[in-house]
Amino acid sequence: MNAAIRAPQSLLCELTYRCNLQCPYCYNPLNLGRPSQEIGRDLWLSVLDQAADLGVLQVGFSGGEPTLRSADLVALTERANKRGCYTNLITQGTFLDDALLDALLEAGLAHVQISIQAPERELAAVIAGTDVHERKLDALRRVARRDVALTLNCVLHRLNHDSLPEVIAFAEREGIRRLELANVQFYGWAFRNRFALIPTREQVARGQALVAEAKQRLRGAMEITYVLPDYFEEFPKPCMHGWGQVALTVTPDGRVLPCPAAAEIKTLQFPNVQSTTLREAWYESHAFTSYRGTAWMPEPCRSCDRREIDFGGCRCQAFLLLGDAGATDPACFKSPHHEVLTALRDGVPDAVPVPRRPDPALR
């Protein structure tokens, strides 16, 4: 049965893949493209108008580092706001000075998410490839002083997982009200670095216990999210609440994707806002239709009673690990290829991560 396709609710605008940091856990693609390929402000404004017309209510600005296009970012925030959308800025904060922050708030920005790579300077500098700890602290404090929602984000992986108590303590000291602790997911650079980054099962379990305790203790004062990774679970994650169901992403060069990682799927051609409308991309494009709903599912998904709970898991992960975007996500214990997760969990303890940076060889 094909249910009517619902309108998208949220749009992620990846304004650029440029970034001054080199975090090895970044989910951006290995091919970071060229700045000259970035679509301009006018086209982004059109994208926002189209999104609002479709019914999108949540708009995120991300990248790479979106504040590297600061003037455009302000204009886009203003347009999204004018069209009634809630606006989120997802940033590592190193360029978020008072002037930019005030301009963004003037434009109606509702929420800022700032990342830290570790709770203390040295480890943060190792992970990010550069020391920007002070500037992040400044940015956090700058935002905390203003009437805008603030979330502190820290991506967790083997190199910083043991610092989780310090991340929570750091957040408490800074008066953070929303803390997002996200176990690394393996797309893009993170996939390349997966053997170096995958936490141990013990680290993840310890993290769960720590977060449970902190949630109890900080109830009402801090909202904490601990995103569990799927590689130690039985069932896959309900990725994006289903392919082409709720959200869409537009990349720096204008491609329309059902999620930020989908360009990994080399067997799909994605529509581009330079030559098509968002409406067409969402409702009619081959890429979006390919894995929407349940009709495309192979066994065991097709007759599984979880098919509308986790939608067969993640297409990108199936492609990256099995070379087939239409296969059951190997994170599912029912997948005939579930053992590739075992290989991932057990492999290469001394792997060295590759820092994220533009590489002509990868284009």
Add this chain to the structure above:
Amino acid sequence: MSAVSAYRLARGVKLRRQPDGGGLLLVPEGLVTLSDSATATLELVDGQRDVPDIARRLSEDFEADAQTLEGDVQTLLESFVERGYVLR
């Protein structure tokens, strides 16, 4: 500022009426669909009104008993405080 028992929306939380009249709470990276009564209640949260004030206004608009409504309003607002969307 406001009375000790007044409620206000947390930072970056926006209440919205959809074209079809339904209410939505837009929050960091998410949305919460609201019932009509929740929407009407949150529309009255302004950092000044306390629970009896809100209940009184609702009882006028919906022709219900203010006393009874107070309990419902309290429960609703506390549930939103729990989720970080409303502050006391």
